[in-house]
Amino acid sequence: MDSILNSPFFNASLLAGLxxxxxxxxxxxxxxxSMKTWYGYRTFSSTINENTWHEANQYAAFLSRRMAYILIPFGLLMALLFKTQTDLFLYLTVTPVIICALLLTGLTEWHLLQEFDEDGERKIKKE
Structure with a gap:
């Protein structure tokens, strides 16, 4: 078990990507x-009403899959490049996870701001 935990394949990017x-x-x-379930994308702007709740969860799920497609290959690449877990290895595998988590939140919030007004009503798009 100890060898698995110390393996470079046991890294933050790969695990978070999965x-x-x-x-x-x-x-x-x-x-x-509903907003009462134990899981879902839950922020102030996503819980204004049912429409914002469903839109936020749909968009966050989409982004989550896309970020996984970046994190998993990156984690595998780091595992192949490093023979052991070093400090540099730790920084290189944790940093993308932090960036993706922040991007997931920021981009989802930005999407909600573009789609809904402050009362949770869908904005009318000009074409």
């Missing part, structure tokens, strides 16, 4: 039905 992929597909296939 988690992002799982979350993205699960929320896509089984979207949270």
């Amino acid at each position: 988690l992002f992929l799982f979350m993205g597909f699960m929320i896509r296939k089984y979207p949270p039905r």
Whole structure:
């Protein structure tokens, strides 16, 4: 067990990428039905009403899958480049996870701002 934990294949990018992929597909296939469920993308702007809740979860699930497609290959690449877990290895595998988590939140919030007004009503798009 100790050799698995110390393996370069046991890294933050790879594990978080798998988690992002799982979350993205699960929320896509089984979207949270209401804001009272234990899972889902839950922020102030996503819980204004049911429309913002469903839009935020749909968009966050989409982004989560896309970020997993970046994190998983990056984690595998780092595992192939490093023979052992070093400090540099730790920084290189944790940093993309932090960036992706921040991007997931920021981009989803930005999407909600573009789609809804402050009362949670869908904006009318000019074409």
